[in-house]
Amino acid sequence: MGIILFDDQFRANLLPLAFTRPISEFRVGILTISEKWKRYLNSEISYLTEAYLQEKYPLFIGSDNLFINSAFCPDQGLLSAIAGLKEGEALVSDTILIALRLNELGAKQFNLDSLSAYQKIEYLLPFVRIAFPENIFSFNGLEIKKDFDLITKGRISASLSSTNTILGDQIFVEEGVEAECSTFNTKLGPIYLGKDSVIMEGCHVRGPFALCESAILKMGAKIYGMTTIGPHSKAGGEINNSVIFANSAKGHEGYLGNSVLGEWCNIGADSNNSNMKNNYAEVRLWDYSSESFRRTGLQFCGLIMADHAKCAINTMFNTGTVVGVSANLFGSGFPRNFVPDFSWGGNQGFEIYSLMKMFETAKKVSIRRNIEFNEVEQKILTHIFELTEKHRRF
Incomplete structure:
Protein backbone atom coordinates (compact mmCIF):
# COMPACT_ATOMS: atom_id res chain seq x y z
CA MET A 1 0.00 0.00 0.00
CA GLY A 2 1.20 3.50 -0.83
CA ILE A 3 1.16 5.83 2.18
CA ILE A 4 0.81 9.46 1.07
CA LEU A 5 0.99 12.31 3.58
CA PHE A 6 -0.86 15.27 2.08
CA ASP A 7 -0.91 18.97 2.97
CA ASP A 8 -4.46 20.29 3.07
CA GLN A 9 -6.04 23.68 2.39
CA PHE A 10 -5.02 24.95 5.84
CA ARG A 11 -1.28 24.77 5.09
CA ALA A 12 -1.05 28.58 4.82
CA ASN A 13 -1.83 28.82 8.55
CA LEU A 14 1.54 27.16 9.22
CA LEU A 15 3.70 29.63 7.32
CA PRO A 16 6.54 30.58 7.46
CA LEU A 17 7.65 27.16 8.77
CA ALA A 18 5.73 25.43 5.94
CA PHE A 19 7.39 27.48 3.20
CA THR A 20 10.38 25.10 3.15
CA ARG A 21 8.82 21.72 3.96
CA PRO A 22 5.63 19.68 3.97
CA ILE A 23 3.79 19.84 7.30
CA SER A 24 4.69 16.20 7.91
CA GLU A 25 8.35 17.25 8.21
CA PHE A 26 7.62 19.36 11.29
CA ARG A 27 9.29 17.98 14.41
CA VAL A 28 6.85 17.64 17.31
CA GLY A 29 8.03 15.54 20.24
CA ILE A 30 11.08 13.41 19.46
CA LEU A 31 10.18 12.58 15.86
CA THR A 32 8.90 14.42 12.82
CA ILE A 33 5.28 13.69 11.92
CA SER A 34 6.40 11.61 8.92
CA GLU A 35 8.77 9.58 11.11
CA LYS A 36 5.90 8.87 13.50
CA TRP A 37 3.68 7.54 10.68
CA LYS A 38 6.51 5.39 9.30
CA ARG A 39 6.85 3.71 12.69
CA TYR A 40 3.12 3.34 13.36
CA LEU A 41 2.46 1.90 9.90
CA ASN A 42 5.82 0.14 9.48
CA SER A 43 5.96 1.54 5.97
CA GLU A 44 7.72 4.09 3.82
CA ILE A 45 5.78 7.23 2.95
CA SER A 46 5.60 9.81 0.16
CA TYR A 47 4.31 13.36 0.01
CA LEU A 48 1.59 15.39 -1.67
CA THR A 49 2.53 19.01 -1.12
CA GLU A 50 3.13 22.27 -2.99
CA ALA A 51 4.48 21.83 -6.53
CA TYR A 52 7.73 23.68 -5.80
CA LEU A 53 8.51 21.25 -2.94
CA GLN A 54 7.70 17.99 -4.78
CA GLU A 55 11.17 17.48 -6.27
CA LYS A 56 12.67 17.31 -2.78
CA TYR A 57 9.66 15.52 -1.30
CA PRO A 58 8.39 13.20 -4.07
CA LEU A 59 4.99 11.57 -4.52
CA PHE A 60 4.59 7.85 -5.32
CA ILE A 61 1.20 6.40 -6.23
CA GLY A 62 0.54 2.65 -6.12
CA SER A 63 -2.38 0.38 -6.91
CA ASP A 64 -3.76 0.86 -3.39
CA ASN A 65 -3.18 4.17 -1.59
CA LEU A 66 -3.80 5.60 1.84
CA PHE A 67 -3.85 9.40 1.98
CA ILE A 68 -3.22 10.78 5.48
CA ASN A 69 -3.46 14.44 6.48
CA SER A 70 0.10 15.48 7.33
CA ALA A 71 -1.01 17.80 10.14
CA PHE A 72 -2.28 14.87 12.25
CA CYS A 73 0.02 13.14 14.74
CA PRO A 74 -0.71 9.41 14.97
CA ASP A 75 -1.99 7.49 17.96
CA GLN A 76 -3.50 4.04 18.38
CA GLY A 77 -7.10 5.23 18.03
CA LEU A 78 -6.37 7.10 14.82
CA LEU A 79 -4.31 4.20 13.49
CA SER A 80 -7.16 1.73 14.04
CA ALA A 81 -9.69 3.99 12.32
CA ILE A 82 -7.43 4.57 9.32
CA ALA A 83 -6.48 0.90 9.00
CA GLY A 84 -10.17 0.02 8.76
CA LEU A 85 -10.88 2.27 5.76
CA LYS A 86 -12.12 0.62 2.57
CA GLU A 87 -11.56 1.95 -0.95
CA GLY A 88 -13.47 5.20 -1.44
CA GLU A 89 -13.99 5.80 2.29
CA ALA A 90 -12.86 9.04 3.93
CA LEU A 91 -12.17 9.57 7.63
CA VAL A 92 -13.20 13.10 8.59
CA SER A 93 -13.59 15.41 11.56
CA ASP A 94 -16.36 17.82 10.65
CA THR A 95 -15.07 19.41 7.40
CA ILE A 96 -11.44 18.32 7.83
CA LEU A 97 -10.25 15.29 5.86
CA ILE A 98 -8.08 13.05 8.05
CA ALA A 99 -7.53 10.07 5.75
CA LEU A 100 -8.78 8.53 2.52
CA ARG A 101 -8.22 5.21 0.73
CA LEU A 102 -8.10 5.23 -3.08
CA ASN A 103 -7.05 3.00 -5.96
CA GLU A 104 -4.47 4.17 -8.49
CA LEU A 105 -6.90 6.04 -10.75
CA GLY A 106 -8.65 7.67 -7.80
CA ALA A 107 -5.32 8.70 -6.30
CA LYS A 108 -4.25 10.42 -9.51
CA GLN A 109 -7.54 12.33 -9.53
CA PHE A 110 -7.48 13.17 -5.79
CA ASN A 111 -8.74 16.67 -5.06
CA LEU A 112 -9.60 18.22 -1.70
CA ASP A 113 -12.56 19.97 -3.32
CA SER A 114 -14.26 16.70 -4.22
CA LEU A 115 -14.91 15.27 -0.74
CA SER A 116 -18.58 14.77 -1.58
CA ALA A 117 -17.56 11.94 -3.91
CA TYR A 118 -16.36 9.78 -1.01
CA GLN A 119 -18.21 7.93 1.73
CA LYS A 120 -17.45 9.90 4.89
CA ILE A 121 -16.83 8.34 8.30
CA GLU A 122 -16.78 10.77 11.24
CA TYR A 123 -13.87 10.39 13.68
CA LEU A 124 -15.07 11.14 17.21
CA LEU A 125 -12.01 10.46 19.38
CA PRO A 126 -9.57 13.19 20.52
CA PHE A 127 -6.59 13.88 18.24
CA VAL A 128 -3.49 16.05 17.93
CA ARG A 129 -3.49 18.28 14.86
CA ILE A 130 -0.84 20.90 14.09
CA ALA A 131 -3.08 23.69 12.83
CA PHE A 132 -0.91 26.71 13.76
CA PRO A 133 2.81 27.18 14.53
CA GLU A 134 2.20 27.57 18.27
CA PRO A 335 12.70 44.36 15.90
CA ARG A 336 9.10 44.42 14.69
CA ASN A 337 6.76 41.54 15.61
CA PHE A 338 6.73 40.36 12.01
CA VAL A 339 10.04 40.27 10.15
CA PRO A 340 9.40 39.51 6.46
CA ASP A 341 11.22 36.72 4.65
CA PHE A 342 14.62 37.68 3.19
CA SER A 343 14.90 40.85 5.29
CA TRP A 344 18.24 42.29 6.40
CA GLY A 345 18.34 44.75 9.32
CA GLY A 346 16.56 45.47 12.58
CA ASN A 347 14.89 48.16 14.63
CA GLN A 348 16.65 50.88 12.60
CA GLY A 349 15.16 49.62 9.35
CA PHE A 350 15.36 46.81 6.79
CA GLU A 351 16.59 46.17 3.29
CA ILE A 352 16.22 43.13 1.05
CA TYR A 353 18.58 40.23 1.72
CA SER A 354 19.53 39.30 -1.83
CA LEU A 355 19.32 35.69 -2.95
CA MET A 356 22.94 35.53 -4.04
CA LYS A 357 24.22 36.72 -0.63
CA MET A 358 21.85 34.33 1.10
CA PHE A 359 23.06 31.42 -1.04
CA GLU A 360 26.69 32.22 -0.21
CA THR A 361 25.93 32.03 3.50
CA ALA A 362 23.82 28.88 3.19
CA LYS A 363 26.61 27.08 1.34
CA LYS A 364 29.11 27.93 4.08
CA VAL A 365 26.75 26.81 6.83
CA SER A 366 25.90 23.56 5.03
CA ILE A 367 29.55 22.66 4.60
CA ARG A 368 29.94 22.80 8.40
CA ARG A 369 27.39 19.95 8.61
CA ASN A 370 28.84 18.06 5.61
CA ILE A 371 25.62 18.68 3.69
CA GLU A 372 25.40 19.94 0.13
CA PHE A 373 23.41 23.12 -0.48
CA ASN A 374 22.27 21.93 -3.88
CA GLU A 375 20.28 23.24 -6.82
CA VAL A 376 17.03 21.81 -5.45
CA GLU A 377 17.39 23.86 -2.27
CA GLN A 378 18.22 26.95 -4.30
CA LYS A 379 15.12 26.52 -6.47
CA ILE A 380 12.90 26.17 -3.38
CA LEU A 381 14.33 29.32 -1.79
CA THR A 382 14.10 31.24 -5.05
CA HIS A 383 10.41 30.38 -5.26
CA ILE A 384 9.85 31.48 -1.66
CA PHE A 385 11.70 34.73 -2.36
CA GLU A 386 9.29 35.44 -5.21
CA LEU A 387 6.22 34.37 -3.20
CA THR A 388 7.02 36.74 -0.34
CA GLU A 389 8.04 39.79 -2.36
CA LYS A 390 4.89 41.72 -1.40
CA HIS A 391 5.91 41.76 2.27
CA ARG A 392 9.27 43.43 1.58
CA ARG A 393 8.19 46.99 0.86
CA PHE A 394 10.59 48.81 3.16
Whole structure:
Protein backbone atom coordinates (compact mmCIF):
# COMPACT_ATOMS: atom_id res chain seq x y z
CA MET A 1 0.00 0.00 0.00
CA GLY A 2 1.20 3.50 -0.83
CA ILE A 3 1.16 5.83 2.18
CA ILE A 4 0.81 9.46 1.07
CA LEU A 5 0.99 12.31 3.58
CA PHE A 6 -0.86 15.27 2.08
CA ASP A 7 -0.91 18.97 2.97
CA ASP A 8 -4.46 20.29 3.07
CA GLN A 9 -6.04 23.68 2.39
CA PHE A 10 -5.02 24.95 5.84
CA ARG A 11 -1.28 24.77 5.09
CA ALA A 12 -1.05 28.58 4.82
CA ASN A 13 -1.83 28.82 8.55
CA LEU A 14 1.54 27.16 9.22
CA LEU A 15 3.70 29.63 7.32
CA PRO A 16 6.54 30.58 7.46
CA LEU A 17 7.65 27.16 8.77
CA ALA A 18 5.73 25.43 5.94
CA PHE A 19 7.39 27.48 3.20
CA THR A 20 10.38 25.10 3.15
CA ARG A 21 8.82 21.72 3.96
CA PRO A 22 5.63 19.68 3.97
CA ILE A 23 3.79 19.84 7.30
CA SER A 24 4.69 16.20 7.91
CA GLU A 25 8.35 17.25 8.21
CA PHE A 26 7.62 19.36 11.29
CA ARG A 27 9.29 17.98 14.41
CA VAL A 28 6.85 17.64 17.31
CA GLY A 29 8.03 15.54 20.24
CA ILE A 30 11.08 13.41 19.46
CA LEU A 31 10.18 12.58 15.86
CA THR A 32 8.90 14.42 12.82
CA ILE A 33 5.28 13.69 11.92
CA SER A 34 6.40 11.61 8.92
CA GLU A 35 8.77 9.58 11.11
CA LYS A 36 5.90 8.87 13.50
CA TRP A 37 3.68 7.54 10.68
CA LYS A 38 6.51 5.39 9.30
CA ARG A 39 6.85 3.71 12.69
CA TYR A 40 3.12 3.34 13.36
CA LEU A 41 2.46 1.90 9.90
CA ASN A 42 5.82 0.14 9.48
CA SER A 43 5.96 1.54 5.97
CA GLU A 44 7.72 4.09 3.82
CA ILE A 45 5.78 7.23 2.95
CA SER A 46 5.60 9.81 0.16
CA TYR A 47 4.31 13.36 0.01
CA LEU A 48 1.59 15.39 -1.67
CA THR A 49 2.53 19.01 -1.12
CA GLU A 50 3.13 22.27 -2.99
CA ALA A 51 4.48 21.83 -6.53
CA TYR A 52 7.73 23.68 -5.80
CA LEU A 53 8.51 21.25 -2.94
CA GLN A 54 7.70 17.99 -4.78
CA GLU A 55 11.17 17.48 -6.27
CA LYS A 56 12.67 17.31 -2.78
CA TYR A 57 9.66 15.52 -1.30
CA PRO A 58 8.39 13.20 -4.07
CA LEU A 59 4.99 11.57 -4.52
CA PHE A 60 4.59 7.85 -5.32
CA ILE A 61 1.20 6.40 -6.23
CA GLY A 62 0.54 2.65 -6.12
CA SER A 63 -2.38 0.38 -6.91
CA ASP A 64 -3.76 0.86 -3.39
CA ASN A 65 -3.18 4.17 -1.59
CA LEU A 66 -3.80 5.60 1.84
CA PHE A 67 -3.85 9.40 1.98
CA ILE A 68 -3.22 10.78 5.48
CA ASN A 69 -3.46 14.44 6.48
CA SER A 70 0.10 15.48 7.33
CA ALA A 71 -1.01 17.80 10.14
CA PHE A 72 -2.28 14.87 12.25
CA CYS A 73 0.02 13.14 14.74
CA PRO A 74 -0.71 9.41 14.97
CA ASP A 75 -1.99 7.49 17.96
CA GLN A 76 -3.50 4.04 18.38
CA GLY A 77 -7.10 5.23 18.03
CA LEU A 78 -6.37 7.10 14.82
CA LEU A 79 -4.31 4.20 13.49
CA SER A 80 -7.16 1.73 14.04
CA ALA A 81 -9.69 3.99 12.32
CA ILE A 82 -7.43 4.57 9.32
CA ALA A 83 -6.48 0.90 9.00
CA GLY A 84 -10.17 0.02 8.76
CA LEU A 85 -10.88 2.27 5.76
CA LYS A 86 -12.12 0.62 2.57
CA GLU A 87 -11.56 1.95 -0.95
CA GLY A 88 -13.47 5.20 -1.44
CA GLU A 89 -13.99 5.80 2.29
CA ALA A 90 -12.86 9.04 3.93
CA LEU A 91 -12.17 9.57 7.63
CA VAL A 92 -13.20 13.10 8.59
CA SER A 93 -13.59 15.41 11.56
CA ASP A 94 -16.36 17.82 10.65
CA THR A 95 -15.07 19.41 7.40
CA ILE A 96 -11.44 18.32 7.83
CA LEU A 97 -10.25 15.29 5.86
CA ILE A 98 -8.08 13.05 8.05
CA ALA A 99 -7.53 10.07 5.75
CA LEU A 100 -8.78 8.53 2.52
CA ARG A 101 -8.22 5.21 0.73
CA LEU A 102 -8.10 5.23 -3.08
CA ASN A 103 -7.05 3.00 -5.96
CA GLU A 104 -4.47 4.17 -8.49
CA LEU A 105 -6.90 6.04 -10.75
CA GLY A 106 -8.65 7.67 -7.80
CA ALA A 107 -5.32 8.70 -6.30
CA LYS A 108 -4.25 10.42 -9.51
CA GLN A 109 -7.54 12.33 -9.53
CA PHE A 110 -7.48 13.17 -5.79
CA ASN A 111 -8.74 16.67 -5.06
CA LEU A 112 -9.60 18.22 -1.70
CA ASP A 113 -12.56 19.97 -3.32
CA SER A 114 -14.26 16.70 -4.22
CA LEU A 115 -14.91 15.27 -0.74
CA SER A 116 -18.58 14.77 -1.58
CA ALA A 117 -17.56 11.94 -3.91
CA TYR A 118 -16.36 9.78 -1.01
CA GLN A 119 -18.21 7.93 1.73
CA LYS A 120 -17.45 9.90 4.89
CA ILE A 121 -16.83 8.34 8.30
CA GLU A 122 -16.78 10.77 11.24
CA TYR A 123 -13.87 10.39 13.68
CA LEU A 124 -15.07 11.14 17.21
CA LEU A 125 -12.01 10.46 19.38
CA PRO A 126 -9.57 13.19 20.52
CA PHE A 127 -6.59 13.88 18.24
CA VAL A 128 -3.49 16.05 17.93
CA ARG A 129 -3.49 18.28 14.86
CA ILE A 130 -0.84 20.90 14.09
CA ALA A 131 -3.08 23.69 12.83
CA PHE A 132 -0.91 26.71 13.76
CA PRO A 133 2.81 27.18 14.53
CA GLU A 134 2.20 27.57 18.27
CA ASN A 135 0.66 24.07 18.36
CA ILE A 136 4.18 22.70 17.89
CA PHE A 137 5.36 23.78 21.33
CA SER A 138 1.90 23.48 22.94
CA PHE A 139 1.64 19.76 22.06
CA ASN A 140 5.36 19.04 22.39
CA GLY A 141 5.27 17.61 25.93
CA LEU A 142 2.45 15.21 25.03
CA GLU A 143 4.20 14.13 21.83
CA ILE A 144 7.54 13.55 23.61
CA LYS A 145 5.76 11.14 25.96
CA LYS A 146 4.05 9.31 23.07
CA ASP A 147 7.25 9.12 21.01
CA PHE A 148 9.26 7.99 24.03
CA ASP A 149 6.95 4.99 24.51
CA LEU A 150 7.00 4.26 20.77
CA ILE A 151 10.79 4.38 20.43
CA THR A 152 11.80 2.64 23.64
CA LYS A 153 9.22 -0.16 23.88
CA GLY A 154 11.00 -3.48 24.37
CA ARG A 155 14.46 -1.90 24.29
CA ILE A 156 17.16 -1.52 26.94
CA SER A 157 18.74 1.86 27.55
CA ALA A 158 22.48 2.43 27.50
CA SER A 159 23.91 3.76 30.76
CA LEU A 160 25.19 7.18 31.76
CA SER A 161 28.37 8.03 33.63
CA SER A 162 28.14 7.92 37.44
CA THR A 163 29.11 11.60 37.54
CA ASN A 164 25.51 12.44 36.55
CA THR A 165 22.48 12.65 38.86
CA ILE A 166 19.21 11.09 37.67
CA LEU A 167 15.89 11.73 39.43
CA GLY A 168 13.18 9.21 38.59
CA ASP A 169 13.55 6.38 36.08
CA GLN A 170 12.03 7.67 32.80
CA ILE A 171 15.27 8.12 30.90
CA PHE A 172 16.44 6.40 27.73
CA VAL A 173 20.00 6.72 26.49
CA GLU A 174 20.97 5.69 22.96
CA GLU A 175 24.43 4.40 22.07
CA GLY A 176 27.24 6.94 21.84
CA VAL A 177 25.76 9.50 24.26
CA GLU A 178 28.31 11.55 26.22
CA ALA A 179 27.20 13.19 29.47
CA GLU A 180 29.14 14.25 32.56
CA CYS A 181 28.32 16.08 35.81
CA SER A 182 24.75 16.97 34.83
CA THR A 183 21.32 16.45 36.39
CA PHE A 184 18.33 14.78 34.71
CA ASN A 185 14.93 15.10 36.42
CA THR A 186 12.38 12.69 34.92
CA LYS A 187 9.72 13.00 37.62
CA LEU A 188 7.49 15.19 35.43
CA GLY A 189 8.18 13.43 32.14
CA PRO A 190 10.63 11.24 30.22
CA ILE A 191 14.05 12.27 28.95
CA TYR A 192 15.32 10.89 25.65
CA LEU A 193 19.00 11.24 24.69
CA GLY A 194 19.56 10.43 21.03
CA LYS A 195 22.44 8.58 19.42
CA ASP A 196 25.83 10.35 19.68
CA SER A 197 24.34 13.35 21.47
CA VAL A 198 26.48 15.31 23.93
CA ILE A 199 25.58 16.90 27.26
CA MET A 200 28.48 18.99 28.48
CA GLU A 201 29.26 19.46 32.17
CA GLY A 202 26.91 21.30 34.48
CA CYS A 203 23.66 21.01 32.52
CA HIS A 204 20.33 20.80 34.33
CA VAL A 205 17.53 19.08 32.42
CA ARG A 206 13.88 18.50 33.28
CA GLY A 207 11.57 16.20 31.38
CA PRO A 208 9.73 15.79 29.18
CA PHE A 209 12.78 16.49 27.04
CA ALA A 210 14.30 15.16 23.81
CA LEU A 211 17.87 15.63 22.65
CA CYS A 212 17.97 14.13 19.16
CA GLU A 213 20.81 12.43 17.30
CA SER A 214 24.20 14.22 17.42
CA ALA A 215 22.69 17.26 19.14
CA ILE A 216 24.68 19.12 21.79
CA LEU A 217 23.82 20.81 25.09
CA LYS A 218 26.49 23.40 25.93
CA MET A 219 28.00 23.73 29.41
CA GLY A 220 25.66 24.94 32.12
CA ALA A 221 22.51 24.80 30.01
CA LYS A 222 19.21 25.06 31.92
CA ILE A 223 16.53 23.12 30.07
CA TYR A 224 12.94 23.05 31.29
CA GLY A 225 10.34 20.51 30.23
CA MET A 226 8.42 20.11 26.98
CA THR A 227 11.56 20.99 25.00
CA THR A 228 13.08 19.28 21.95
CA ILE A 229 16.53 19.91 20.46
CA GLY A 230 16.59 18.48 16.93
CA PRO A 231 19.33 16.44 15.23
CA HIS A 232 22.73 18.13 14.90
CA SER A 233 21.50 21.25 16.70
CA LYS A 234 23.26 23.05 19.57
CA ALA A 235 21.55 24.51 22.62
CA GLY A 236 22.69 26.52 25.62
CA GLY A 237 21.47 29.11 28.10
CA GLU A 238 17.89 28.82 29.38
CA ILE A 239 15.21 27.09 27.28
CA ASN A 240 11.61 26.33 28.19
CA ASN A 241 8.86 24.55 26.23
CA SER A 242 10.50 25.11 22.85
CA VAL A 243 11.25 23.08 19.74
CA ILE A 244 14.43 23.52 17.71
CA PHE A 245 14.43 21.70 14.38
CA ALA A 246 17.60 20.11 12.90
CA ASN A 247 20.92 21.84 12.20
CA SER A 248 20.18 25.00 14.17
CA ALA A 249 22.12 26.72 16.95
CA LYS A 250 21.03 28.51 20.10
CA GLY A 251 24.31 27.73 21.80
CA HIS A 252 24.87 30.70 24.13
CA GLU A 253 23.40 32.37 27.19
CA GLY A 254 19.98 33.96 26.78
CA TYR A 255 16.36 32.84 27.13
CA LEU A 256 14.18 30.99 24.63
CA GLY A 257 10.65 30.14 25.73
CA ASN A 258 7.43 28.89 24.11
CA SER A 259 9.12 29.09 20.74
CA VAL A 260 9.90 27.20 17.54
CA LEU A 261 13.11 27.51 15.51
CA GLY A 262 13.29 25.98 12.03
CA GLU A 263 16.39 24.48 10.38
CA TRP A 264 19.65 26.32 9.77
CA CYS A 265 18.77 29.06 12.27
CA ASN A 266 21.35 30.76 14.47
CA ILE A 267 20.68 32.76 17.63
CA GLY A 268 23.45 35.16 18.67
CA ALA A 269 24.93 35.23 22.17
CA ASP A 270 22.82 36.78 24.96
CA SER A 271 19.73 37.03 22.75
CA ASN A 272 16.37 36.71 24.52
CA ASN A 273 12.72 36.41 23.67
CA SER A 274 9.74 37.51 25.71
CA ASN A 275 7.03 34.88 25.98
CA MET A 276 4.47 36.89 27.99
CA LYS A 277 3.20 40.45 27.71
CA ASN A 278 3.70 42.84 30.64
CA ASN A 279 -0.09 43.20 30.91
CA TYR A 280 -0.65 39.42 30.70
CA ALA A 281 -2.81 39.92 27.60
CA GLU A 282 -3.48 37.30 24.93
CA VAL A 283 -0.62 37.00 22.42
CA ARG A 284 -1.18 37.65 18.72
CA LEU A 285 0.95 36.18 15.92
CA TRP A 286 1.39 37.31 12.32
CA ASP A 287 -0.75 35.18 10.02
CA TYR A 288 0.32 34.90 6.37
CA SER A 289 -3.09 33.78 5.10
CA SER A 290 -4.97 36.82 6.47
CA GLU A 291 -1.94 39.17 6.33
CA SER A 292 -2.80 40.39 9.81
CA PHE A 293 -2.12 39.49 13.44
CA ARG A 294 -4.14 36.50 14.65
CA ARG A 295 -5.33 35.82 18.19
CA THR A 296 -3.66 32.68 19.58
CA GLY A 297 -5.67 32.24 22.78
CA LEU A 298 -2.31 31.92 24.58
CA GLN A 299 -0.81 33.94 27.39
CA PHE A 300 2.61 32.40 26.75
CA CYS A 301 3.89 32.56 23.18
CA GLY A 302 7.41 33.58 22.16
CA LEU A 303 9.29 33.35 18.86
CA ILE A 304 8.46 31.55 15.60
CA MET A 305 11.59 31.59 13.40
CA ALA A 306 11.66 30.05 9.91
CA ASP A 307 14.53 28.23 8.17
CA HIS A 308 17.85 29.99 7.52
CA ALA A 309 16.90 32.96 9.74
CA LYS A 310 19.59 34.40 12.01
CA CYS A 311 20.07 37.08 14.63
CA ALA A 312 23.15 38.83 16.00
CA ILE A 313 24.26 39.08 19.64
CA ASN A 314 21.95 40.72 22.19
CA THR A 315 18.88 40.57 19.96
CA MET A 316 15.63 41.19 21.87
CA PHE A 317 12.45 39.58 20.55
CA ASN A 318 9.07 40.85 21.69
CA THR A 319 6.28 38.50 22.73
CA GLY A 320 4.76 36.78 19.71
CA THR A 321 7.39 37.55 17.07
CA VAL A 322 7.37 35.80 13.67
CA VAL A 323 10.64 35.83 11.69
CA GLY A 324 10.45 34.76 8.04
CA VAL A 325 12.69 32.53 5.94
CA SER A 326 16.28 33.75 5.56
CA ALA A 327 15.74 36.94 7.59
CA ASN A 328 18.91 38.34 9.16
CA LEU A 329 18.52 40.54 12.26
CA PHE A 330 21.01 42.81 14.05
CA GLY A 331 21.22 46.12 15.90
CA SER A 332 19.80 47.55 19.12
CA GLY A 333 16.17 47.68 20.23
CA PHE A 334 13.27 45.33 19.53
CA PRO A 335 12.70 44.36 15.90
CA ARG A 336 9.10 44.42 14.69
CA ASN A 337 6.76 41.54 15.61
CA PHE A 338 6.73 40.36 12.01
CA VAL A 339 10.04 40.27 10.15
CA PRO A 340 9.40 39.51 6.46
CA ASP A 341 11.22 36.72 4.65
CA PHE A 342 14.62 37.68 3.19
CA SER A 343 14.90 40.85 5.29
CA TRP A 344 18.24 42.29 6.40
CA GLY A 345 18.34 44.75 9.32
CA GLY A 346 16.56 45.47 12.58
CA ASN A 347 14.89 48.16 14.63
CA GLN A 348 16.65 50.88 12.60
CA GLY A 349 15.16 49.62 9.35
CA PHE A 350 15.36 46.81 6.79
CA GLU A 351 16.59 46.17 3.29
CA ILE A 352 16.22 43.13 1.05
CA TYR A 353 18.58 40.23 1.72
CA SER A 354 19.53 39.30 -1.83
CA LEU A 355 19.32 35.69 -2.95
CA MET A 356 22.94 35.53 -4.04
CA LYS A 357 24.22 36.72 -0.63
CA MET A 358 21.85 34.33 1.10
CA PHE A 359 23.06 31.42 -1.04
CA GLU A 360 26.69 32.22 -0.21
CA THR A 361 25.93 32.03 3.50
CA ALA A 362 23.82 28.88 3.19
CA LYS A 363 26.61 27.08 1.34
CA LYS A 364 29.11 27.93 4.08
CA VAL A 365 26.75 26.81 6.83
CA SER A 366 25.90 23.56 5.03
CA ILE A 367 29.55 22.66 4.60
CA ARG A 368 29.94 22.80 8.40
CA ARG A 369 27.39 19.95 8.61
CA ASN A 370 28.84 18.06 5.61
CA ILE A 371 25.62 18.68 3.69
CA GLU A 372 25.40 19.94 0.13
CA PHE A 373 23.41 23.12 -0.48
CA ASN A 374 22.27 21.93 -3.88
CA GLU A 375 20.28 23.24 -6.82
CA VAL A 376 17.03 21.81 -5.45
CA GLU A 377 17.39 23.86 -2.27
CA GLN A 378 18.22 26.95 -4.30
CA LYS A 379 15.12 26.52 -6.47
CA ILE A 380 12.90 26.17 -3.38
CA LEU A 381 14.33 29.32 -1.79
CA THR A 382 14.10 31.24 -5.05
CA HIS A 383 10.41 30.38 -5.26
CA ILE A 384 9.85 31.48 -1.66
CA PHE A 385 11.70 34.73 -2.36
CA GLU A 386 9.29 35.44 -5.21
CA LEU A 387 6.22 34.37 -3.20
CA THR A 388 7.02 36.74 -0.34
CA GLU A 389 8.04 39.79 -2.36
CA LYS A 390 4.89 41.72 -1.40
CA HIS A 391 5.91 41.76 2.27
CA ARG A 392 9.27 43.43 1.58
CA ARG A 393 8.19 46.99 0.86
CA PHE A 394 10.59 48.81 3.16
